[in-house]
Amino acid sequence: MVEISLCYAVVGEPRAGSGVKIDDSARVWQLREAIAQELPDRLKCTAVELQLFLGKKDEGRGPWLTRAEVMNGVVDTNGLKELDDEWAPLFLVGLSEKEVRVQPTMEEVKERRTPVHLLVMLPNTLRIGVDERYAETISSYMKIADRLKNSEEVESLSRHLAEVSSVEGTAPTPFT
DSSP: OOOEEEEEETTTEEEEEEEEEEEETTTTTHHHHHHHSSSSSGGOOOOOGOOOEEEEEEEEETEEEHHHHTTTTTTEEEEEEEEOTSSSBBBGTTTTTTHHHHOOOHHHTTOSSSEEEEEEEOOOOOOOOEEEEEEEHHHHHHHHHHHHHHHHHHHHHHHHHHHHHHHHHHOOTOOO
8 A cells, every 4th residue: 555664662772773665555563573583682572572553643533642751761561552453454553645745854853753653572571560650760760770870880780799799699780
């Protein structure tokens, strides 16, 4: 029918998203295969292991997720509709040319208010429900943890713990 450009994001990997071009009459399984081929090497898995979710809030009835929301860290798929019927054409699951077509302004692009059409869940991704009242707090803690794990002080502490545990034969250390 019509070739569409879809933007996707990976749950728990805010910078791992990308996009694919695909016909809107293609099936969900074909979309899953196209996305699996685009994933960075460190996230590679088979297409059947991926779970796809429509990027529209309120089970597909609300607005699209935005790049800004994804960049702030999407940690769960609550409220999103899973694309679990492998044989469904994309135009029947909310991904028709009419539904995904957007003419963003430069301001929307700069502010990352452009839509993310799909969320991709990798295998072995922890799925948790997040109470919206705490989502901002959790997001800020995740950002702090990400900065800390690469700090020199934490690496030094981790090396010291590794030395102590190797001498004492105790459990593995954190951050290694």
